Amino acid sequence: MAASGAALAGFVVAHLAGNLQIFLGQEAVNRYAHFLKSTPGLLWSARLFLLAMGALHVVTSAQLNREARAARPEPYAGKAYIKASPASRTMFASGLIILGFIVYHLLHFTFLKLHPQYGQLTDALGRHDVYSMMVLSFLNPLICAAYIVPVFCLCLHLSHGLSSLFQSLGINTERSRAGLAAGAVVFAWGLFAGYAIIPIACQLGWVKLP
Ligand code: HEM
Secondary structure, eight states: OHHHHHHHHHHHHHHHHHHGGGGGOHHHHHHHHHHHHTOHHHHHHHHHHHHHHHHHHHHHHHHHHHHHHHHOOSOOSSOOOSSOOHHHHTHHHHHHHHHHHHHHHIIIIISOOSSGGGGGOBOTTSOBOHHHHHHHHTTSHHHHHHHHHHHHHHHHHHHHHHHHHHHHTTOOOTTTHHHHHHHHHHHHHHHHHHHHHHHHHHHTTSSOOO
8 A cells, every 4th residue: 555655646746747837838738748648658658557556555445444444343432533633534535535536637638528629729839738728727716626625635645645654664763753744744735735826826817828
């Protein structure tokens, strides 16, 4: 679970770096999207790897959950959370929201099923105009919310998940635990800021249609 989580977190960082090119303008975004699509070997290896890591993460989380229940078949008489953070208590719910978001997101931007007209957008070089597709989408405040809320859940999930990862890999020691947990929180909320700023920038007109 830790290894698949680390791989997925790596994707989330790389994807953010790609998406932030929206601040560099239409040419940068479309060149990058075109590069990915015109190197199918790279694209499909990454897709298959991600799919395998996503499936492994879901299957191992279900297994862990079963083991935890088996270890304590009788529920506790009362639920008094002493050290559990809101992030750790909502891992299952935030995981489900992330899964739902990925389905929505793929239908929206990759398979172009929700707004098929975005598939017709092309730039001066005849490439798919991914830049304009993003800006047009995020002019709609409901679509902005449909991204910002799940990305919030993703970062909540990551803030706890990374601490668990350090624990699983045995990096955590008595001395380093607090520092690593704080690092995980800063990393997760940094990611949230990076993802959320994209729809917000389109709404506020910082990023405009070409
Ligand atoms: C503001 C937030 C985000 C924006 C603007 C964004 C943008 C995009 C765009 C434009 C594409 C399609 C690229 C193309 O077809 O040319 C894409 C694909 C994708 N995004 Fe995002 N994304 C965001 C957040 C996320 C998050 C949080 C995740 C994961 C949890 C994610 C996972 C994916 C995946 C798996 C693909 C499919 C890649 C492929 O196989 O082609 N995205 N994203």
